[in-house]
Amino acid sequence: MSKHYRWLVFVVLLFAFGLWASLPSTEGLRIDLNNDGENEVDLALRQSLGLDLVGGLRVLLQAELPPDQYSSEDLQNTANNVSRRVNALGLTEATVQVQGNRRILVEIPGITDTETAINTIQRTALLEFVDFSDLSFEQVQSLEGRPIRTTYQLQLNNQFDPAAGVNPLTGLPFETVITGAGLSAAQAQSDPTTGAWSINFALNEEGQDPFFRFTSANINRSMAIVLDGVVLSAPTIQAALDTGGVITGRFTEEEARQLALQLRSGALRIPLSVENTAFVGATLGQQSVQLSIRAGIIGVIIVFTFMLVYYRVPGLAAVLALAVFIVLNLMVFKLIPVTLTLAAITGFLISIGTAVDGNILIFERVKEEIRNGKPLFDALDAGFDRAWVSIRDSNFSTILICAVLFFFGQTPGASIVSGFAVTLALGLIINLFTAVFVTRTFLYIFADRLRQPLSERKWLLGI
Amino acid sequence: MFNIIQKRRYFFLLSAAIILPGIIAMIISTITIGSPFRLSIDFQGGSIYELTFTGPGASEENLREVFARLGDDNITIQRLTNTDETEANLERWSVRASFDTTTGTIQQIEESLEQIAPFDRTRFSSESVSATVGAEVARAAIFAVLAACVIVTGFIVVAFRQVPNAFRYGVCAIVAMFHDVLVIMGITSILGLLFGWEIDALFLTAILTTVGFSIQDTIVLFDRIRENIPKYLGEPYETIVNRSIWETIHRSLATQLNAFFIMAAILLFGGETIKQFIFILFIGLLTGTFSSIFNAVPLLVSWQKGELPFVGKTNALQTATAEA
Numbered sequence: 001m002s003k004h005y006r007w008l009v010f011v012v013l014l015f016a017f018g019l020w021a022s023l024p025s026t027e028g029l030r031i032d033l034n035n036d037g038e039n040e041v042d043l044a045l046r047q048s049l050g051l052d053l054v055g056g057l058r059v060l061l062q063a064e065l066p067p068d069q070y071s072s073e074d075l076q077n078t079a080n081n082v083s084r085r086v087n088a089l090g091l092t093e094a095t096v097q098v099q100g101n102r103r104i105l106v107e108i109p110g111i112t113d114t115e116t117a118i119n120t121i122q123r124t125a126l127l128e129f130v131d132f133s134d135l136s137f138e139q140v141q142s143l144e145g146r147p148i149r150t151t152y153q154l155q156l157n158n159q160f161d162p163a164a165g166v167n168p169l170t171g172l173p174f175e176t177v178i179t180g181a182g183l184s185a186a187q188a189q190s191d192p193t194t195g196a197w198s199i200n201f202a203l204n205e206e207g208q209d210p211f212f213r214f215t216s217a218n219i220n221r222s223m224a225i226v227l228d229g230v231v232l233s234a235p236t237i238q239a240a241l242d243t244g245g246v247i248t249g250r251f252t253e254e255e256a257r258q259l260a261l262q263l264r265s266g267a268l269r270i271p272l273s274v275e276n277t278a279f280v281g282a283t284l285g286q287q288s289v290q291l292s293i294r295a296g297i298i299g300v301i302i303v304f305t306f307m308l309v310y311y312r313v314p315g316l317a318a319v320l321a322l323a324v325f326i327v328l329n330l331m332v333f334k335l336i337p338v339t340l341t342l343a344a345i346t347g348f349l350i351s352i353g354t355a356v357d358g359n360i361l362i363f364e365r366v367k368e369e370i371r372n373g374k375p376l377f378d379a380l381d382a383g384f385d386r387a388w389v390s391i392r393d394s395n396f397s398t399i400l401i402c403a404v405l406f407f408f409g410q411t412p413g414a415s416i417v418s419g420f421a422v423t424l425a426l427g428l429i430i431n432l433f434t435a436v437f438v439t440r441t442f443l444y445i446f447a448d449r450l451r452q453p454l455s456e457r458k459w460l461l462g463i
Numbered sequence: 464m465f466n467i468i469q470k471r472r473y474f475f476l477l478s479a480a481i482i483l484p485g486i487i488a489m490i491i492s493t494i495t496i497g498s499p500f501r502l503s504i505d506f507q508g509g510s511i512y513e514l515t516f517t518g519p520g521a522s523e524e525n526l527r528e529v530f531a532r533l534g535d536d537n538i539t540i541q542r543l544t545n546t547d548e549t550e551a552n553l554e555r556w557s558v559r560a561s562f563d564t565t566t567g568t569i570q571q572i573e574e575s576l577e578q579i580a581p582f583d584r585t586r587f588s589s590e591s592v593s594a595t596v597g598a599e600v601a602r603a604a605i606f607a608v609l610a611a612c613v614i615v616t617g618f619i620v621v622a623f624r625q626v627p628n629a630f631r632y633g634v635c636a637i638v639a640m641f642h643d644v645l646v647i648m649g650i651t652s653i654l655g656l657l658f659g660w661e662i663d664a665l666f667l668t669a670i671l672t673t674v675g676f677s678i679q680d681t682i683v684l685f686d687r688i689r690e691n692i693p694k695y696l697g698e699p700y701e702t703i704v705n706r707s708i709w710e711t712i713h714r715s716l717a718t719q720l721n722a723f724f725i726m727a728a729i730l731l732f733g734g735e736t737i738k739q740f741i742f743i744l745f746i747g748l749l750t751g752t753f754s755s756i757f758n759a760v761p762l763l764v765s766w767q768k769g770e771l772p773f774v775g776k777t778n779a780l781q782t783a784t785a786e787a
Contacts, residue, residue: 288734
């Protein structure tokens with residue numbers, strides 16, 4: 001029995017933490033362990049809300065190529081890639097649409113910090129590998145982190161930053177070797193012995209040839225990696241590269257991952273510039289939102305009442321477990337973070353209704369066992385044991401489906417499928433935990449405390 | 464105890480009676496409007512308008528009225544504010560509507576907008592806008608569901624390996640799942656033809672939720688059969704299966720009821736915007752439970768008894784007793 005009391009302590013602590021974390025006023029957890037002014041624990045806990053509920057930022061991007069140099073598929077493809085950048089897991093609920101025949105409309109919910117948002121989109125735009133082969137080491141170093149002019153940008157008629165550097169030897173823009181279109185993949189990796197972070201990239205057919213020609217001719221000279229006209233780094237070429245290579249530098253883990261993401265997203269077919277930005281208001285009237293949420297809460301209260309009336313004491317255990325389920329879910333929404341739209345909130349409310357399924361399976365089992373004459377605790381043991389198998393198998397099959405959906409949702413443009421899978425799977429896993437372990441804890445403790453009345457008055461068990 | 468299994472043919476007929484009109488509706492719809500459902504702007508794109516008013520007067524309601532008269536009563540309206548706080552005196556709105564823009568519509572829009580508030584024609588812009596749920600999403604969802612069928616069948620074969628003909632359990636679960644998907648699609652198509660219901664991104668969510676729920680519900684029932692086969696050795700398979708249905712029916716009803724409570728509350732007291740989604744989801748959960756009891760399990764019995772066309776007849780009863 002003491003096992004269940006230990007579980008109770010754990011459940012109560014978890015619930016208390018979940019409740020604190022899910023409160024709207026909680027915005028994060030920051031702990032400075034050694035008082036050095038840097039937070040060792042830094043957990044953002046802010047609920048993101050969707051465009052329909054709070055509005056957000058609208059950014060209109062414009063293709064930086066003359067309209068005759070790309071097809072509508074290219075533009076759609078570029079929009080899909082932009083969408084993947086702003087909505088990697090499909091949980092951001094951002095909208096990316098092709099507008100007309102040369103614009104991409106991006107709407108990101110809940111953003112008030114315009115600069116960061118535009119940076120995220122813009123910096124995912126144009127990647128170039130640039131010829132620095134005739135520069136001296138000092139010249140290379142002085143250009144790192146600075147904007148430069150390149151032949152490819154010239155070709156795009158890009159407006160140059162007046163401070164952008166030109167080749168100091170010729171006074172002309174630098175030569176672009178290949179652009180992001182030549183890349184097929186990029187991944188951050190760390191050296192197992194030194195722990196240094198670098199980026200591994202692969203070239204596609206288009207990139208292989210010119211990249212090989214350039215690198216084989218310029219071993220031990222420099223090549224610059226330029227993103228949106230700014231030199232990110234200028235590594236020295238170690239060997240001739242044809243299928244791909246490694247970009248080394250003094251990266252932190254985060255910088256390496258970010259750069260890898262930027263390199264991957266650099267593979268946009270069309271470079272983009274920001275045409276204009278605006279804040280957009282919520283699409284749904286506040287009244288409609290409040291009505292739906294209130295209605296859902298009424299529904300949840302009915303579910304609670306039903307469980308209490310129909311299952312009595314076990315029903316109380318189920319209600320407590322449901323409370324844990326709700327709080328843990330809300331906490332996870334903030335942690336991941338999952339952007340809540342009205343539809344997502346509704347889906348969550350309905351999941352509260354279906355979450356009692358596990359409890360019902362267990363309680364119906366326990367009732368059956370008691371009707372067959374088993375004593376209380378034997379009936380509980382048998383009920384949980386048997387119901388567990390069917391809860392496990394049925395939930396596991398749905399989690400499998402979620403995994404498949406997630407995988408297929410990773411294709412560009414289909415991220416909402418992934419987003420759906422992630423939220424559904426998280427709900428199921430939390431439900432598996434609360435319906436089985438949390439309910440068991442409460443139910444055994446009730447049974448222990450109320451041993452006498454429960455054995456004598458079967459109606460307390462809903463029989 | 465009412466014998467559901469004995470009456471299985473009637474339930475198969477009932478399913479057919481629900482699905483067939485749906486399929487016919489989808490065919491009619493494909494012929495008349497080019498797709499099995501009425502597609503909203505989410506799926507087929509439309510037009511985006513930027514409206515600028517130099518004085519007050521425009522509101523969400525009267526903008527909706529204007530565009531409803533032009534043929535779209537379900538537009539998306541957003542209020543725009545400049546990020547740099549210039550031109551704060553102008554009222555800017557963005558409207559997405561599902562129709563294509565022609566010169567005629569632009570003129571109509573401009574004229575009707577001028578009547579509600581001082582409207583700046585020079586700042587009026589209209590452009591086409593692509594679908595938010597493009598072909599990629601639909602394709603990903605279809606392939607995902609097909610791949611999920613294979614994987615779920617595999618999972619059932621492994622999880623039910625001690626049951627004779629475990630593979631059939633997998634196939635029957637998948638058949639029931641497709642039954643549910645067809646029911647929702649059919650009903651949505653009929654509602655589209657009759658009342659002009661459009662499908663949006665949430666329709667996809669409703670279908671995927673139903674797929675998950677359907678399989679989950681079927682497996683709970685199969686689990687009971689798996690447990691009862693060795694428990695009631697010598698009983699005919701039909702009887703064991705029928706007993707399993709009745710033993711789990713309390714659970715099926717109670718679970719169904721709880722989900723229904725919440726959906727009914729939102730349908731009755733909730734805002735307008737998601738009622739369609741809730742209704743379709745409700746049908747999905749209902750058919751998910753129905754198909755487990757009245758399709759998946761009876762189908763299993765028919766298969767074991769060799770009544771199905773195209774698949775071989777085996778005497779499952781003997782195998783069941785022998786292996787158990």
